[in-house]
Amino acid sequence: MKPEILLIEKMMPQIEAALDQHYRVHRLFEAADRGAFVAEAGAAVRAIVTGGGAGASRAIVDALPKLEIIAINGIGTDAVDLEHARSRSIRVTTTPDVLTDDVADLGMALLLAASRRLCLGDRFVRAGRWARKEGLPLARKVSGKALGILGMGRIGRAIARRAEGFGMAIAYSDLRAYPELPYRYVPELRRLAAESEILMIAASGGPQSRGIVDAAVLDALGPDGILVNIARGSVVDETALVAALQEGRLGGAGLDVFMNEPNVPEALFALDSVVLQPHQASATIETRVAMGELVLRNLAEHFAGRQPPTAVV
Ligand code: 8YV
Numbered sequence: 681m682k683p684e685i686l687l688i689e690k691m692m693p694q695i696e697a698a699l700d701q702h703y704r705v706h707r708l709f710e711a712a713d714r715g716a717f718v719a720e721a722g723a724a725v726r727a728i729v730t731g732g733g734a735g736a737s738r739a740i741v742d743a744l745p746k747l748e749i750i751a752i753n754g755i756g757t758d759a760v761d762l763e764h765a766r767s768r769s770i771r772v773t774t775t776p777d778v779l780t781d782d783v784a785d786l787g788m789a790l791l792l793a794a795s796r797r798l799c800l801g802d803r804f805v806r807a808g809r810w811a812r813k814e815g816l817p818l819a820r821k822v823s824g825k826a827l828g829i830l831g832m833g834r835i836g837r838a839i840a841r842r843a844e845g846f847g848m849a850i851a852y853s854d855l856r857a858y859p860e861l862p863y864r865y866v867p868e869l870r871r872l873a874a875e876s877e878i879l880m881i882a883a884s885g886g887p888q889s890r891g892i893v894d895a896a897v898l899d900a901l902g903p904d905g906i907l908v909n910i911a912r913g914s915v916v917d918e919t920a921l922v923a924a925l926q927e928g929r930l931g932g933a934g935l936d937v938f939m940n941e942p943n944v945p946e947a948l949f950a951l952d953s954v955v956l957q958p959h960q961a962s963a964t965i966e967t968r969v970a971m972g973e974l975v976l977r978n979l980a981e982h983f984a985g986r987q988p989p990t991a992v993v
Contacts, residue, residue: 683983686721686744688730691753692965695972699729702980718743727751727979732774733941733959735759741770749982751975754962755779755835757992758885758912765993772993773978776834778970779962784838786961787880787910790934791827791843793955794906795820795878797932800952820906820931823847828876830869830893831883831911832858839880851875854883869893873900878908885912895920898930906932910961913938922947925954936961 684704691699699705706725711717722743728736732754738761741747749771750760757774765772793799797819804816827843829836829852840850840863850863853872857865866872869892873879879901883889893907893916901907907930909916918939924930925948932953938944941959948954962971978988 683726684721684724685727685729685979686718686725686740688728688736688740689734689753691729691972691975692968694969695976698972698976702976703727727982729753729975729979730760732756733759733937738764741765741768749773749979749988751978751982751988753971753975755783756885756912758914762993770993771982771988771991773975773982773988773991775971775974776990778974779967780834780838782964782967783835783882783910783961784842786936786957787835787839787882787908788842790908790910790936790955790957791878791880791906792822794908794932794934794953795822795825797952799955820904822878825849825877826851826875828852828866828872828879829863830854830872830879830881830915831889832861832863833882833884835910836880836882837861839882848878855888870897870900873897873905874902876901877904878906881907881909881911881915883911883915885914889915891915891917893917893921895924898924901930903928904931906930906934908934910936913941918945925951 682704686706686708688708690709706721708714708717718740724746725744726746726748728750730736730752732752736750747770752774755774755776760772762772801816804810824847827848827850829839832852832854843850851866851872852863853866853869898920922945925933934955936957937959974990978990981988
């Protein structure tokens with residue numbers, strides 16, 4: 681009999697086809713009443729497959745008495761209670777490495793787009809304003825700027841490598857210094873922001889980073905500063921961010937992630953200084969295939985009684 685799995689969000693068609701081949705798949709995202717769906721299908725479910733942002737709530741995990749593994753199609757574990765999983769001997773796996781390049785690429789894309797006001801220029805051309813010989817305000821230079829990176833893990837380092845190509849002066853904040861890296865360590869985030877022209881958030885979400893990019897950090901970055909977030913919305917005090925942008929106390933922002941996705945504060949829609957993306961950092965065909973294949977491998981190893989290759993619990 682095929683093991684039963686609960687699929688919390690959509691995956692690529694070929695990955696879902698492979699899941700269907702090996703498992704009995706209960707698709708939560710198709711359910712009208714999610715609670716009733718979990719209550720009905722839950723008794724036999726042995727695996728959850730989910731995204732990094734969606735995770736798995738305590739309520740869902742607790743409704744699955746036979747749950748053995750939560751396979752995250754992503755790197756973030758902040759939407760899964762790892763301690764609770766450990767206490768029930770539930771394995772948790774992620775998809776590290778395969779998405780690093782894409783997330784760093786989108787970080788640089790947002791850095792460039794927000795600094796050079798790419799989306800504003802695009803809207804300007806499409807609206808016929810160039811043809812009408814209207815003026816477009818000058819943007820901000822990127823090359824040679826001071827870049828602060830919050831979180832120097834795999835993704836932070838990949839961003840730093842790319843930024844080196846732009847001749848940027850790179851400094852970082854993290855819970856500890858990495859002396860092996862050729863970048864300046866600034867333990868205090870507010871100081872990092874004060875010394876940076878662009879602040880890139882590449883830190884994990886979760887209680888230890890919740891709201892640490894607060895009003896004081898944004899003010900330290902200042903009216904000429906740009907904030908880029910490709911990590912988690914929870915790292916930023918979103919109310920403070922909106923206020924700082926509206927009042928011109930922060931120069932601009934490139935944002936792929938938000939506090940309460942898919943809801944984005946509407947105040948941001950009116951601001952030309954902001955570039956918005958719907959949580960797309962790992963959303964390329966190549967990377968989503970690689971992530972999906974890693975999810976399949978983690979599940980296959982688990983159900984074959986072996987250690988999944990990228991287990992975090
Ligand atoms: C994905 C993510 O968009 O890796 C993560 O933690 O949030 C993103 O890469 C997500 O996992 C797919 O839903």
